[in-house]
Structure formats: structure tokens, C-alpha cells
Amino acid sequence: MKFELYVALRYLFALRRNSFISIISAFAVCGVAIGVAALIVVLGVMNGFSNDLRDKILGVNAHMIVTAYGGKLENYHHIIDKARKVPGVTGVTPFIYSEVMLSSHGSVKGAVLRGVDADSATGVLSLPGDIISGSMNSLKEKSVIPEIILGTQLAKRLGLVIGDTVNLLSPTGRKSAAGFTPKITVFKVGGIFRTGMYEYDASLVYISNLAAQELMGFNRDFVSGLEIRVDDVYNVNKIGADLKTELEGYPVSIRNWQQMNANLFAALKLEKSAMFIILAMIVLVGSFSIITTLVMLVMQKTRDIAVLMSMGAKSRSIKKIFMLQGTLIGLIGTTAGYLIGIPVALLLKKYQFIKLPSNVYPVDYLPVQMDTTDLVLIGVAAMLLCFLATLYPARQAAKLQPAQALRYE
Template identity: 50%
Template sequence: MKFELFVALRYLLTKREHSFISVISLMSVLGVGLGVGALIVVMGVMTGFSTNFRDKLLGMQSHMITGVRGAPLRNYERYMQKLSAVPGVAGVTPIIYAEVMLSRGGSPKGVILRGVDTETADNVLTVGKDMVEGSLDALGQDSEVPGIVLGKELADMMALTVGGQVNILSPSFRGSAVGFTPRVKIFRVVGIFKSRIYDFDSSFVFVSLASAQQMLGFKPDTAMYLDLRLADLDATNEMAAKVERAVGGPPFYVRTWIDMNGNIFAALQLEKLGLFVVLIMIVLVGSFSIITSLMLLVMEKTRDIAILMSMGATAQIIRRIFLLQGVIIGVVGTTLGFALGLSTAWALKEFQFIKLPPGVYPMDHLPVLIRGHDLALIALTAFGLCFLSTLYPAGKAAALKPAEALRHE
């Protein structure tokens, strides 16, 4: 064991003349530990919430869309084959999108209609997994009255159940003896989904691609755009360039989930950063306690320091002794915080004893997701603050003059 480490451990572990210093050192360790533990839990919850929310949001939308600017996409199957061959594209499906009026018994409601291909929709959208009644595949069944799938909130709002019928007024008009009138088509409810995101559950309806083409006046080989699911969301920007090259560039456009929902996720990231800054203050308080305890220790051990220096210990050795004491406090506190934070995060994830009110959040329990880079950032920040706290006391100890220190003893 090196001389500096040996002396530093003796100063920390042996009984001191003033027990008050030991109490401050203990409070320093606890302060750092509580701060690190709180950071791990809060960062895990924030990461889990944003990831869960992102998965729910992108399950109803898509990771990426591509189409022709200002015009429908003709012969979409050819482009689907090209995009399916792009490495990193996990699924492609055609979509027809329109804002329509849904009515039943004289109570109209504006909704967003999406015409989907039931054979490929499950490769991109998660609405099939969110069904609480019926199924998305029922949209493709041959019937005189085409099927429709709606959100749970919308179904409750309009008192609809599976088997009920609704009217849809489309924005396309047809000529008649009295002028132009909106197209009206009757649909039968074949499924109800619940994504737990209110805007989707109260405003989204799904019909088959063929029904949407017929109602909105599209030709059979036409869609508005293609929805894509990516194998890796972190490679979104890189994949956007690949997809654009695959479809041939302008007049095609490519929009990613970041383009379409950037404000939402930027707000979540800002909130996470704000909480990190607030909670790091707890670690900062612990690091200030390290300064106090080391300064008091320097005052208590002035004679010992002077004797060590008179026996040949250099200022660098004295500085390293007190730096090591602060580092040991920081390491012990950080380790304690990791044990506390990781065990609490595991308990929250495993037992789910904190429930969230249904209908308010897109999940029914507090989500927790621990990521390695978050843990590394927390550890480096806590250890860095503890190390910086040792610089001033160590410098003061190294600056002592042996003759002056012993003269006052």
C-alpha cells in the first residue's frame, strides 16, 4: 500500500479527537449517495416515460413517411418493393389519410381517417396490438358494408360498439341535380382500439385501403404516401438519406418521426435535463460537506502534517493524502448511491407498486428504463464534483509551513 493511501485511510477510519468531523464526513458520504441514488431513479423514470411514450406515439403513426409532393403516389407497390430492399427498413405499408366527418344519429364529429392495407399494416403500425374488441384484419373481409376500426374514447363518445354502423362524410364532392354534395358512406364497426393516448383514441379511425380509395376517389393502385418502420430509431437521419435515394429524390419527399414530433420530444429532453440539474444540487451539497470536513481535518492534523513534512514528506505528498481522502469519500458515496438507486429502480420496474391514473398517461404504471450512458454521466458528474471539492483543502494542507505550524502547538 502506498504511503499516501495508508495515511489517508488512517485519517478517515481512526477515531478522532473531534467526533464532529467524523459526523460531517459521514453526512458527506450520505449526501453524495442520496444524490446519486435520486439521479439514477429519476433519470430511469424519465427515460422510461419518454421511450414508452415514443413507442406508443410511433406505433400509431410511423417512423418515416415518403410520397410525392402535391400529388398522390401512383403504382405504390413498385416503390414498396424498392424500400423493402433497403437495409434497416423493417416494414412498409401504403396509407391514405384524410380528415372526414363521422356521424351517428345527428351528432357529427371530425376525425382523421386512415386507409390501411391489412396485409402489411402490422409490419409498421401497432394498432393491431392495441385492439380491445374485434380485430384490424376484419377490415379486409368482403362485405356489403365496409368495416371501420375506431378508438375507445371515440366509440364511447358516440355510444358505438362492434357491429354498430356510422356514416362518414368525405371531403370529396360529387355532382348531382342539386349541385355538388359531399360523399356519404356507411361503415360497420369491426373493432375498437385503445392506445391510451387520448388524441388518438378520440380522433383516429381506420378503414381498408380499398374503402378509402373508393370513398375519396383514388385509383386502385394509388396511395397518399408510404409508411415505414425502421429497425433502429437512432439511425433515423442516416436512413432518411437512404430512403430518399431509393425512391429517386425529388419530387419525392421524406419526413421522419423527428420532423413530425420534434417539439414533443424536445420538451421531454428539456424536462429531463432540468431534473438532472436540480438533483445534481444534492450531490453538490454533499461535495460542500467534503470541503468542510477536510478543512476541519487539516486544522486538527496541523501538527501531524508539520511532523510529516519535517521528516521529508513533500508538499505533493501532503496534497495527495488529502486528495485521496476526498476521492475515497466520493467513491464510497457514489457506490452507495448506485446500490440505492439501482435497487429502487429494479423494485419499481419489477413490482410496479406506483400506479398511474388510467386515461391520463399512455401507461398504467411508472416506467423505468436504465441506460448505460445515463449511469456513466451520473457517476462521472458525482465523482468530478467530489474531486473538485478536495482541491482547496488539499492545497491548504500542502501550503503549511512546518516551523510555523509547530511554533503554535
């Protein structure tokens, strides 16, 4: 063991003899530990919230959307064949989008209509896994009354259960000499889904593409666009560029999930950075306590420092002793913070004992996801602040003159 580390450890364990200095050092350890634990839990929640929100958005919406400039995509089967050839594309499905009105039992509610192809949508959307009652196969069945799948909150609002009928009004249903006139069609509830996002559960309905084409007055070869799923959600820019090259000559627009939700995820990223800075202030408070501890220790150990320097210890060695001691206090606090923060985050992730109102937040529980990079960054930031706190006291200790310190001994 090196001389400087040996003396630093002796001084550290000798702090208990001086109750006042030991109390200050205990506060320093606690400050660092609380700051590190808070950073671990809060950043874990921010990561979980962002990833959970991303997964829910990418479950209801595809990773990429291809739409026509005129609003209607014609001869879409040829475009589907070309899109499936692009490397990285794992699924393609056509969709029809519109806004409609639903009425049942005297209640009326506006909704977003999504026409889907039940066969190809399974590999692109999360709808089959979100259905809690009924089945997506109901959209495949041909019956006198077409079937509809709607969200839990919307079904609750209209008082609907499986097997009930609901009137659906489309503002652009029939084309006449005077233009498009509204069309009302009766649908039977064939499924109820729950995504966990109130906005989707309260306003989204699904019907088959054939029923949507008839309702909207589309020809059978017209859809609103194509939804595309890829194997890597973070590689959508490159896949989008390849897809654009493949579809060159077609009057289509290609957008990915990052472009469509740029403001939302930018805000979440900014909020995460702000929370890191704010909570790092707790660690900074702990590092100030380290400065106080070391300054008082230098004053107490003036005679010992002078004796060591008289025996040949260099100023550099004296400086290193106090830097090591402050760093050790920071290391103990950081380790304690990890031992507190990680178990709390894991318990919060497993039991989800903090519930959120689903009509206020996009999710109804507090998600947690710890990231290795964040854990390392927290430890590095905490240790860096603690190390910087040792520089001033250590420099002052190294400036002591043995003759002046021992004059009155």
C-alpha cells in the same frame, strides 16, 4: 499499501472519535448519495418516457412516409416495389389519410381516418398488437357493411362496442358539378384498439383502403402515401437518402420520424439535460460538506501534519492524504447512491405503482429505462465534484510549516 492511502484511511476511520466532524462527514455522504440516487431515478424516468413515447409514435406511425406533392400518390404499386429494394427497408404499406366526423347514439366526434391495407400493414404498424377487442382481419372481410376499427376513448365517447354501427361523414366524398359534396357511410365496429396514448385512442380510426377510396372518391390506384418501416430507427437519414435516389424522377416527398417529431424530441432532450444539471446541485451540496469536513480535520490534525513533515513527508504527500480522504468520502456516497437509486428504479419499472392520468400525459404510467452511459456519467460527475472539493483543504494542509505548527506544543 502506499503511505498516503494508509494515513488517509486511518484519518477516515478515526472521524468517529470526533462526533462533530463525523456528523458533518455523514451529511456529506448522505448529500452525495441522495443526489446520485435522484439522478439515477429521474434520468431513468426521462429515458423511459422518451423511449416509450418514441415507440408509441412509431407504432401508430411508420418510420418513414412517402407522399406525393399533389396529395394523391398515383401508381403506388411501382413505388412500393422500388422501395422494398432499398437496403434497410423491412416493410411498406399504402395508406389514405383524411379527417372525418363520426356520429352514433346522438353523439358526434371528429376523428382522423386512416385507410390501411390489412395484409401489408401488419409488418409496418403496431395496430394488430394494440387491438384489445375484435380483430384486424375484419378489415379484410368483404361484407355489405364495411367495418371500422377505432380507439378505446373514442368508442367510450360514442358508446360503441363490437358489432355496433356508426355513421361516418366525409367532407369530400362525392365529386359533382359543384365540387365535392359530403358523403355519409355506415360502418360496423369490427375492432377496438388501445395504444396508451390518449391523443391516438380518442381520435384515430382505421378502415380498409378500398373502403377509404370509395368514401373519399379516389380511384383504385390512388392513395395518400406510403408508410415504410426500417430495421434501424436511428439510421433513417441514410436509408432515406438511398430511398430518394431509388425514387428519383417520381414527384414524391420523403420524411422520417425524426423530422416529423423533431420539436418534441428536442424538448425532451433539453428537459433531460436541465434535470441533470438541477439534480447535480444536490451532489454539489454534498461536496461542500466534504470541504467543511476536510477543513476542520486539517485544523484538528495540525500537530500530526507537522510531525509527519518533520519526519520527512513531502508537501505533495500531505496534499495527497487529504485528497484521498475526501475522494473516499465521495466514493462511499456515490456507491450508496447507486445502491439506493438502482433498486428504486428497478422497482418502479417492474411494478409501475405510479400511475398518470391518460388524458393529461401521453402515457398512463411512469416508464423507467436505465442507460449504461447515463449511469457511468452520473458516477463520473459525482466523483469529479467530490474530487474538486478536496483541492482547497488539501492545498492548505500542504502549506503548513512544521516549526510554526509545533511552536506551542
